[in-house]
Amino acid sequence: MLDAMQRAGTTTGPPLIVTRDPALTEQLLRLCAAAAVTPEVVSEARDARRGWARAACALVGDDLAGDVAAIGLPKRSEVVLVAAGPDSAATWQRGVALHADHVAMLPDAEGWLVDRLSDCLEASEAACLTVGIIGGCGGAGASTLAAALATVASRRRVRTMLVDADALSGGVELVLGCEDFEGLRWPQVASTHGRVSAAALRAALPTLGDLAVLSWDRGGEASLDATTMLSILSAGRRGFDLVVVDLPRRPDDAASAALTSCDVLLVVTTSGVRATAGAGRLLALLRTQCADIRLVVRSRAGADLGAETLSQMLHVPLLATIPTKRAVERSIEEGLGPPSRGQLHERCVSMLEQIGVGAAPR
Known part of the structure; x- marks a missing residue:
């Protein structure tokens, strides 16, 4: 039987938001507040490197998805490409390049994203x-x-x-x-x-x-x-x-x-x-x-x-x-x-x- 204090495979840092789009940043901060979490926010792809591995999940704006994919960050789970408005083939292509687990189109995916933020921070x-x-x-x-x-x-x-x-x-x-x-x-x-x-x-x-x-x-x-x-x-x-x-x-x-x-x-x-x-x-x-x-x-x-x-x-x-x-x-x-x-x-x-x-x- 596992010791009740074991926490195998979990990350310890706050969610990471990577975008320089003010409107998208505001939307994501509102969703984080609904999930009762406080994220780390960076507006440049290179600044994501510091918190990338330890973040509970990474929310990458469509505006910086290409830049983040280009700098070769380590592969990790719980990466979500977030975009506003109707989706497009180009958005999904950027998601593939980013090795994203999910593509979330706002505002339709707001409820899903709140649940995902909660799930990332809660233990298995x-x-x-x-x-x-x-x-x-x-x-x-x-x-x-x-x-x-x-x-x-x-x-x-x-x-x-x-x-x-x-x-x-x-x-x-x-x-x-x-x-x-x-x-x-x-x-x-x-x-x-x-x-x-x-x-x-x-x-x-x-x-x-x-x-x-x-x-x-x-x-x-x-x-x-x-x-x-x-x-x-x-x-x-x-x-x-x-x-x-x-x-x-x-x-x-x-x-x-x-x-x-x-x-x-x-x-x-x-x-x-x-x-x-x-x-x-x-x-x-x-x-x-x-x-x-x-x-x-x-x-x-x-x-x-x-x-x-x-x-x-x-x-x-x-x-x-x-x-x-x-x-x-x-x-x-x-x-x-x-x-x-x-x-x-x-x-x-x-x-x-x-x-x-x-x-x-x-």
Whole structure:
């Protein structure tokens, strides 16, 4: 599993605009503003050499396309020749000479170009790990673990998004103690369709340091479809290093879509006989929807079965055991969220490392 902090193959610089046409420059700056990016602008072909290789994408005006092609810059991806007005054979010929990936004719291509600018700056979804957490039985503490795992990851400087996919739960915000924080909740994004900007999503959600949270408000139930869930998760994977999804035991269409999007699924259960039977029935369904399932056992005094025995009975690899601690419950009840130290914190660090999420360098 890729470490969540890897960013293979991405560029680091701002978009590069190469044109001396004032009207085209103004148009492109407006489109960059719509995509929430700040470009570097040069008005001579020779000045493009400095930022050419590191730019997230290069937008070359038709007026300078021939000059840029003539100076022999290294070939690179995400080069767009931009022209105003109707296209012509000559414009496309200059695009070929420039080795452009695309030719964008304005104003018709404005919407496409805004999306392209956003895509260039957002990380590949492949660099993000999506972890689902689901209770194998009622009262297993799946929401607590989801909140704790996300909190610990964010404290280790991993950009993390926590998604509450259970519309009928008490709300993961209450576990974190951030229910009064400003930001959007599911009811405000439930009508979202199509591509969602990762930058816009990050800016809109309630945050605790490096942790962004998408949960439910205290109002009535909102309708959420699978398409919206997938759009939000796609944006999350482009904008964060780790996405943690708190899943219901009886998934609706939206939660089922989230479940099938998970790279790793953690099933949390206690070690009683009835809990084990319930987890076994649930796992029969989960195995058809996720290939990588791990078991987390919440230990308690006088448990009927040991964690290793439970793992063998359920045919699921054991990831960790987590303690039942009154201090954790008290911290959550007081609105402080999961404790920043203690056994639960330590087990979360271990779980993150086992599933491939390392701490970000300082």
